Amino acid sequence: MSFTDILFAFAGLFGLFSALLVGVLSLTWLERKTLARIQQRAGPSVVGPHGLLQPVADAMKLATKEDIIPAYADKLLFWMAPAFVAVPAFLIWLAIPFGDRIAVRVLDLGLLYLVAISGIGVVGLLMGGWASSSRYSMLGGLRAAAQLVSYEIPIVIVILSIAVLVQSLSLDAVIGGNTITIGEATRDLPGQGLIPFAFVMPMGFVIFFIAGLAELGRTPFDIHHAESEVVGGPFVEYSGVHWAVFFLAEYLNTFVISALIVVLFFGGWSWPNPPESIFGNDLSSITTNFVGGAWFMFKTYIVAVTIFWIRGTYPRLRIDQLMTFAWQVLIPLSFVNFVLIAVVLFYDWPLWMMPTLSLPILIGAAIGVQRGRGVRDRPQTVRILRRSAGEIGRPMPNAPTQTQISGEGQGGD
Amino acid sequence: MTENVAPTNLGSTIIQVPSPEPGTVDMMVNMGPQHPATHGVFRMELRVDGEQIQDLVPHIGYLHRGSEKLCEHESYSQIITLFDRLDYVSNFNNELVIVSAVEKLMDVAPPPRAELIRIIMCEFNRIASHLLFYGTFAIDMGAITPLLYNFRDREKIQALFESVSGARMMHNYFRVGGVKEDVADEFESRSLALCDELEHGIDETDRLLTENEIFLERTSGIGVISGEDALDWGLSGPVLRASGVPYDVRVDEPYSRYDELDFGIPVGSAGDCWDRFYVRILEARESVSIIRQAIALMEPGDTMSKIRRIARPPAGEVYAHCENPRGDLGVYIVSEGGERPYRLKVRPPSFCNLQALRDLTVGHYIADAVVILGTLDIVLGEVDR
Numbered sequence: 159m160s161f162t163d164i165l166f167a168f169a170g171l172f173g174l175f176s177a178l179l180v181g182v183l184s185l186t187w188l189e190r191k192t193l194a195r196i197q198q199r200a201g202p203s204v205v206g207p208h209g210l211l212q213p214v215a216d217a218m219k220l221a222t223k224e225d226i227i228p229a230y231a232d233k234l235l236f237w238m239a240p241a242f243v244a245v246p247a248f249l250i251w252l253a254i255p256f257g258d259r260i261a262v263r264v265l266d267l268g269l270l271y272l273v274a275i276s277g278i279g280v281v282g283l284l285m286g287g288w289a290s291s292s293r294y295s296m297l298g299g300l301r302a303a304a305q306l307v308s309y310e311i312p313i314v315i316v317i318l319s320i321a322v323l324v325q326s327l328s329l330d331a332v333i334g335g336n337t338i339t340i341g342e343a344t345r346d347l348p349g350q351g352l353i354p355f356a357f358v359m360p361m362g363f364v365i366f367f368i369a370g371l372a373e374l375g376r377t378p379f380d381i382h383h384a385e386s387e388v389v390g391g392p393f394v395e396y397s398g399v400h401w402a403v404f405f406l407a408e409y410l411n412t413f414v415i416s417a418l419i420v421v422l423f424f425g426g427w428s429w430p431n432p433p434e435s436i437f438g439n440d441l442s443s444i445t446t447n448f449v450g451g452a453w454f455m456f457k458t459y460i461v462a463v464t465i466f467w468i469r470g471t472y473p474r475l476r477i478d479q480l481m482t483f484a485w486q487v488l489i490p491l492s493f494v495n496f497v498l499i500a501v502v503l504f505y506d507w508p509l510w511m512m513p514t515l516s517l518p519i520l521i522g523a524a525i526g527v528q529r530g531r532g533v534r535d536r537p538q539t540v541r542i543l544r545r546s547a548g549e550i551g552r553p554m555p556n557a558p559t560q561t562q563i564s565g566e567g568q569g570g571d
Numbered sequence: 572m573t574e575n576v577a578p579t580n581l582g583s584t585i586i587q588v589p590s591p592e593p594g595t596v597d598m599m600v601n602m603g604p605q606h607p608a609t610h611g612v613f614r615m616e617l618r619v620d621g622e623q624i625q626d627l628v629p630h631i632g633y634l635h636r637g638s639e640k641l642c643e644h645e646s647y648s649q650i651i652t653l654f655d656r657l658d659y660v661s662n663f664n665n666e667l668v669i670v671s672a673v674e675k676l677m678d679v680a681p682p683p684r685a686e687l688i689r690i691i692m693c694e695f696n697r698i699a700s701h702l703l704f705y706g707t708f709a710i711d712m713g714a715i716t717p718l719l720y721n722f723r724d725r726e727k728i729q730a731l732f733e734s735v736s737g738a739r740m741m742h743n744y745f746r747v748g749g750v751k752e753d754v755a756d757e758f759e760s761r762s763l764a765l766c767d768e769l770e771h772g773i774d775e776t777d778r779l780l781t782e783n784e785i786f787l788e789r790t791s792g793i794g795v796i797s798g799e800d801a802l803d804w805g806l807s808g809p810v811l812r813a814s815g816v817p818y819d820v821r822v823d824e825p826y827s828r829y830d831e832l833d834f835g836i837p838v839g840s841a842g843d844c845w846d847r848f849y850v851r852i853l854e855a856r857e858s859v860s861i862i863r864q865a866i867a868l869m870e871p872g873d874t875m876s877k878i879r880r881i882a883r884p885p886a887g888e889v890y891a892h893c894e895n896p897r898g899d900l901g902v903y904i905v906s907e908g909g910e911r912p913y914r915l916k917v918r919p920p921s922f923c924n925l926q927a928l929r930d931l932t933v934g935h936y937i938a939d940a941v942v943i944l945g946t947l948d949i950v951l952g953e954v955d956r
């Protein structure tokens with residue numbers, strides 16, 4: 159590794175770190191504004207134009223707050239826990255491509271790296287939950303462990319299906335396509351320049367999106383810091399900067415999952431291509447890369463807003479329902495998705511076979527989930543009794559008597 | 572049997588208590604009095620096995636103000652202000668109970684117009700109270716948006732209250748023998764317009780929550796209580812009616828001018844959280860219809876009967892009760908003559924409904940305890956008095 163390489167690595171890290179901090183700040187503002195619009199409020203509007211500086215004010219407030227450590231806390235673990243959550247959230251970004259071969263480190267094993275790093279965060283939550291010496295933290299930490307470990311599986315299997323589809327673990331291959339050689343034959347595997355993988359494997363996309371929400375602990379899967387149950391879960395006892403770091407990690411993870419959805423299913427920087435006439439199609443040109451990066455961020459923010467939208471709409475599930483959903487629905491479905499893509503590729507079927515096969519399965523599973531749980535078929539249990547109809551209480555003093563039906567075709571109501 | 576394990580430092584103060592299951596211990600979780608989902612200063616001591624509740628001990632009294640004792644030292648018109656503060660989200664309904672009790676004792680009747688104003692105010696307050704319930708109940712389940720929608724509508728009701736009584740919440744508007752003053756001229760048109768808006772708002776909540784898949788999963792079959800059990804516990808209001816007992820003071824012992832109005836009583840049959848929620852949705856719609864009928868009946872006239880300014884009921888005892896948004900609120904007054912009651916006792920519906928909490932909750936998950944407590948819809952001002 160030459161000196162320039164090291165220099166570039168440091169510059170990249172520094173740039174990424176600053177960019178991510180700004181990204182997180184923007185994301186908190188975006189979430190508050192989105193929720194406010196959903197809820198017919200104004201949202202942050204005092205600090206700066208449209209409240210744009212509100213996140214800065216919040217950060218300053220948090221930084222100046224007293225950092226309380228509970229008397230009975232396991233101090234070392236209590237201190238370390240936020241780092242265990244935040245550092246992996248930062249590290250994931252090293253491999254995410256913002257343009258063609260533009261990432262802090264272009265990894266050939268990018269997909270493997272993502273899966274490996276994203277699993278570490280749960281340790282921090284569990285540590286924080288245990289070390290806080292609060293029962294709510296404890297419950298929250300255990301909930302987080304159970305939930306995150308369960309939903310890791312469908313995510314990994316879907317990522318594996320994508321790896322099978324592009325025959326590579328490199329994120330650049332996922333976006334730009336791949337060429338493999340089997341024996342004598344060379345074969346071009348499609349990238350997402352033309353058709354994003356969301357349309358190739360819709361089932362994988364839906365599974366990934368749902369499991370991603372759960373991995374983030376976002377509504378309707380926000381049970382590990384459920385405000386009304388465990389009052390913030392592992393974060394109950396944290397304050398000041400420590401809490402801010404947890405908070406940062408939460409939003410970074412939201413950002414990561416949104417970016418992953420864009421990279422894996424919506425073509426990252428490549429789809430739809432920037433118009434050639436304006437920007438040219440030379441992938442090494444700065445303009446193209448800049449537009450590609452902006453395009454990628456734009457799509458990421460759209461996914462993030464969708465996640466906020468879901469937060470503004472749904473109630474949350476209970477822990478047992480959540481686990482049941484993971485183990486009985488998502489994990490089997492992700493395996494079905496995996497087998498389907500393998501079969502399609504092995505027999506060299508055209509790729510449109512994939513959505514044709516998986517969409518009916520997906521819809522069938524959705525209906526099956528509804529039916530199987532039987533909640534839709536709940537009988538109408540509430541009826542209205544009326545005193546005027548003599549169903550309840552004393553008869554009305556001037557109650558209308560039995561409706562007289564005169565003649566045919568003039569039914570009383 | 573395991574022996575009692577001393578509190579160990581599990582890196583923490585987590586106290587372990589013996590579990591019926593050998594080899595394991597249960598955890599005590601203290602929910603409240605400072606907990607976002609206990610609707611005030613209520614405390615539940617939960618014994619949990621993992622997430623499952625094995626036992627629950629409710630603790631109340633954090634908001635005890637000695638209202639009943641205070642009433643013994645206040646004149647009857649001053650007691651009205653104390654009743655405002657019992658169930659502080661349905662103030663008019665509380666006022667109605669105390670004024671009708673004193674009127675019963677004195678054997679006076681308010682003028683018909685005052686009765687109708689009272690009914691309209693009480694029903695608006697019922698809707699306001701139920702709107703608050705939908706919102707907080709949704710929050711208990713993690714849906715944050717319905718609360719804001721419902722507060723928007725509740726705010727409109729409170730604006731109307733302000734135009735009538737001068738206060739948004741603690742009105743002190745009903746008087747023994749009538750109401751403080753007549754309503755403004757545009758009151759009727761304003762109320763009717765508000766009725767339409769409220770109907771729209773209730774429909775919105777209905778669409779947002781009632782048929783929601785997750786909502787159904789969280790509420791269907793949770794916290795079931797049978798009609799007999801509900802009667803045995805002395806439950807009342809929507810909680811009782813959701814269990815299939817069609818008891819509503821407004822129709823079973825019509826007070827004020829409720830016997831002239833035609834309205835339905837929503838009655839559930841499953842007795843679970845979903846029924847308790849949906850009964851309240853339908854009830855709010857019926858309240859809107861009651862308000863419309865009452866406004867149609869309104870005629871100009873006095874709003875205060877000709878009685879002495881300071882009420883001096885004769886010696887005697889009286890019990891009066893009305894249908895509050897939370898149930899059957901009763902008041903028992905012992906008078907020795909004079910300006911003040913000798914003794915005053917309140918039968919608070921929230922307090923009685925809360926009795927059933929342990930029975931409803933044991934065996935469910937921690938998250939369900941919050942939902943069940945939400946459907947009981949307690950107001951601590953009334954529980955603790």
